[in-house]
Each structure stands twice: as C-alpha cells, then as structure tokens.
Amino acid sequence: MRTQDNIPNSNLTISVMLAVPDVPQAMTWYKEALGAEELWSLGSVAGLAVQGAAFFIGEPAGNGWESPLKLGITCARVEVFCLDPDVFVKRAVAAGANGSLDPVRNHKAPWGIHRQGGFIDPFGHIWLVGDRSPLRSFPI
CATH class of the missing domain: 3.30.720.110 (Signal recognition particle alu RNA binding heterodimer, srp9/1)
Structure with a gap:
C-alpha cells in the first residue's frame, strides 16, 4: 500500500515560509519584484501569493530556523x-x-x-x- 493511500482526501497544502530579517521590507520587495499580493500580515509573519501560489515570510525569533543572510548559506x-x-x-x-x-x-x-x-x-x-x-x- 502506498503512503498516499493512507492520507484522507482533503485540501492538503504544502507551503514554504522564507526566513527574512524584516517582514515589511521583504513584503515590499516581493510585491514589486514578483507581483506578490499580501494575504495578511501580523508584523513579523505574513502570507503572500504570487498568481495564486501562496507562501509565508517570517522573522526568525530564536525558534530553530534562521535567515540565509545570517547563516551565510541557504538550505532550500x-x-x-x-x-x-x-x-x-x-x-x-x-x-x-x-x-x-x-x-x-x-x-x-x-x-x-x-x-x-x-x-x-x-x-x-x-x-x-x-x-x-x-x-x-x-x-x-
């Protein structure tokens, strides 16, 4: 039996959250550069969509992830x-x-x-x- 056969039929969504040092600055850039639409913003975390494809941006807060700029390398x-x-x-x-x-x-x-x-x-x-x-x- 394949793994997907065990998953209930649902509106499964897989998304990515990009670590950024400043969410408002990043929102401005993604809007200009990619035509992103702001779905919502909580200040340090925001939901965006590019032509209907949604993703998140967020400021790491010492909770196990970090910005590529701070790490000096990206992992995805x-x-x-x-x-x-x-x-x-x-x-x-x-x-x-x-x-x-x-x-x-x-x-x-x-x-x-x-x-x-x-x-x-x-x-x-x-x-x-x-x-x-x-x-x-x-x-x-």
Whole structure:
C-alpha cells in the first residue's frame, strides 16, 4: 500500500515560509519584484501569493530556523513554474535580485524541453523559475 493511500482526501497544502530579517521590507520587495499580493500580515509573519501560489515570510525569533543572510548559506530553494520564466526572472532582477545564478535557458528533460533559470533574492533565497512543473510521473 502506498503512503498516499493512507492520507484522507482533503485540501492538503504544502507551503514554504522564507526566513527574512524584516517582514515589511521583504513584503515590499516581493510585491514589486514578483507581483506578490499580501494575504495578511501580523508584523513579523505574513502570507503572500504570487498568481495564486501562496507562501509565508517570517522573522526568525530564536525558534530553530534562521535567515540565509545570517547563516551565510541557504538550505532550500524555491521552485516556481509559470508561463513565461524569462519575464518572471527579468522582473525580479530589475527589482534587485542577483540574476547571475542560472540564466534562463532551455534544458533537456525527461518530459521534453524545459525552460528554466533563476535568481537569488535580496534575502539570500534561491529561486528557480521554469515553464513546466515536473511534479508528476514521467517515463524515464
């Protein structure tokens, strides 16, 4: 029996919370750079959405996680899939993201040509932006 067979049918959501040193400053940047919409804010924690894809930002408070800027390294990356990765990345870079990580280009993948590239946001998070999500089964 597969694990997913044991999970009740529900509106399961998996999300990410990005550690940032200053939530209001980060909200301003994500709104400008990614077109994020503010869902809510409690000051040190906020919910945002980019084209309906929700995520959180929060200020670590000595509770077991920390900002990549403070750590000097990131331990996760944000994966975005959209119709036009070139435009998404270009907008982020124009707002101050570091676009030298991985320029948007075509990659050969099991599901066909996949256009993807990335950037590092001003808070130290790595974002990879592609045109088609590989989050389904493909014959390899």
